[in-house]
Amino acid sequence: MAAKPTACLALADGTVFYGMGFGAPGEVVAELVFNTAMTGYQEIMTDPSYASQIVTFTFPHIGNTGVTPEDDEAPDPVASGIVVRWDPTEPSNWRSTSELTDWMARRGRIGIGGVDTRRLTRAIRQQGAPHVVLAHDPDGNFDIEAMIARARDWQGLVGLDLARGVSCAQSYRWDQGSWEWGAGFGTAPGDKPFKVVALDYGAKRNILRSLVAHGADVTVLPATATAEEVMAHEPEGVFLSNGPGDPAATGEYAVPMIKDLLGRDMPIFGICLGHQMLALALGAKTVKMGHGHHGANHPVRDVETGKVEITSMNHGFAVDSQSLPVGVIETHVSLFDGSNCGIRMQDKPVFSVQHHPEASPGPQDSLYLFKRFTDSMRARRA
Ligand SMILES: NC(=O)CC[C@H](N)C(=O)O
Numbered sequence: 001m002a003a004k005p006t007a008c009l010a011l012a013d014g015t016v017f018y019g020m021g022f023g024a025p026g027e028v029v030a031e032l033v034f035n036t037a038m039t040g041y042q043e044i045m046t047d048p049s050y051a052s053q054i055v056t057f058t059f060p061h062i063g064n065t066g067v068t069p070e071d072d073e074a075p076d077p078v079a080s081g082i083v084v085r086w087d088p089t090e091p092s093n094w095r096s097t098s099e100l101t102d103w104m105a106r107r108g109r110i111g112i113g114g115v116d117t118r119r120l121t122r123a124i125r126q127q128g129a130p131h132v133v134l135a136h137d138p139d140g141n142f143d144i145e146a147m148i149a150r151a152r153d154w155q156g157l158v159g160l161d162l163a164r165g166v167s168c169a170q171s172y173r174w175d176q177g178s179w180e181w182g183a184g185f186g187t188a189p190g191d192k193p194f195k196v197v198a199l200d201y202g203a204k205r206n207i208l209r210s211l212v213a214h215g216a217d218v219t220v221l222p223a224t225a226t227a228e229e230v231m232a233h234e235p236e237g238v239f240l241s242n243g244p245g246d247p248a249a250t251g252e253y254a255v256p257m258i259k260d261l262l263g264r265d266m267p268i269f270g271i272c273l274g275h276q277m278l279a280l281a282l283g284a285k286t287v288k289m290g291h292g293h294h295g296a297n298h299p300v301r302d303v304e305t306g307k308v309e310i311t312s313m314n315h316g317f318a319v320d321s322q323s324l325p326v327g328v329i330e331t332h333v334s335l336f337d338g339s340n341c342g343i344r345m346q347d348k349p350v351f352s353v354q355h356h357p358e359a360s361p362g363p364q365d366s367l368y369l370f371k372r373f374t375d376s377m378r379a380r381r382a
Pocket of ligand 1: 318
């Protein structure tokens with residue numbers, strides 16, 4: 001007889017998946033998404049944009065390279081849990097300092113293995129990202145009805161403000177574990193570091209590293225910083241980070257702050273949540289997608305050059321391109337579904353993208369966007 005299941009995933013529609021639990025015991029309610037990346041599970045799990053989400057990996061073999069602090073995108077895993085096809089095996093990787101399962105257990109994150117992730121992914125594609133409850137009990141006792149009811153009652157991500165909850169508490173200068181300043185990317189002879197204020201709505205570390213590698217001296221400010229607090233640092237450019245939750249739910253702090261910045265002569269660059277909030281500040285609308293985009297091979301077309309870049313994606317909301325006001329140009333579109341992936345202001349060095357040019361994990365086709373930001377700060381200096 002098969003071993004008694006020690007984990008269980010209940011969808012709000014009543015579908016239940018059983019499997020082997022790993023990581024921490026407990027129960028969590030979240031939105032369930034799937035990610036198609038074949039590498040980078042640790043970077044994905046520590047991307048703060050995944051707060052209140054559980055990730056189903058379509059790649060079956062997760063955990064095989066263990067974990068290392070060097071690959072953390074934030075101090076702790078932020079995704080509420082993971083769903084995998086195979087139970088994680090012992091890691092085989094010289095960089096690994098810990099097994100994925102132990103690392104998750106220490107940090108209170110739940111995993112379920114042995115799930116038919118192809119069937120589950122099809123369900124997510126058909127019905128949109130469902131609300132689910134994931135439970136792990138080493139004794140295998142589950143109250144399925146209560147789990148389904150909890151999933152059904154959960155409010156979901158629409159209207160949920162999560163960015164300020166994952167932001168830093170205090171401002172700090174980014175000087176940790178960067179590539180070298182400049183690193184040959186984007187800087188020109190004679191350049192001195194460009195003072196950049198990065199608003200932290202759940203920033204991934206590789207974004208901050210990428211900014212430094214492209215010539216920035218980065219000061220990170222909390223999500224609720226005002227435009228006055230930003231300007232007090234005398235920045236030459238402002239960066240708006242990625243982050244979790246509904247962009248429209250940041251209307252009390254981020255959106256008005258960005259609106260205020262737009263009135264000043266300031267290069268602005270936004271990624272993902274930063275892109276969505278910039279669009280809102282410019283007067284556009286954002287919408288919730290069905291199952292969203294989560295992976296490392298999403299084709300995006302640069303509308304202005306016709307060039308296609310393969311990108312890293314992680315978003316469940318999108319900017320409604322029909323709602324872009326006059327003076328705001330759509331620069332990038334998804335070749336999967338035509339959704340908006342980038343905007344810029346016609347007459348100001350203000351631009352943003354939906355995808356993740358810093359990759360981690362993923363291809364680096366879009367790294368040129370950091371150089372574009374550096375170029376706009378250099379032009380302002382001149
Ligand atoms: N990676 C991100 O910044 C995600 C942005 C937003 N929370 C979304 O899901 O669309």
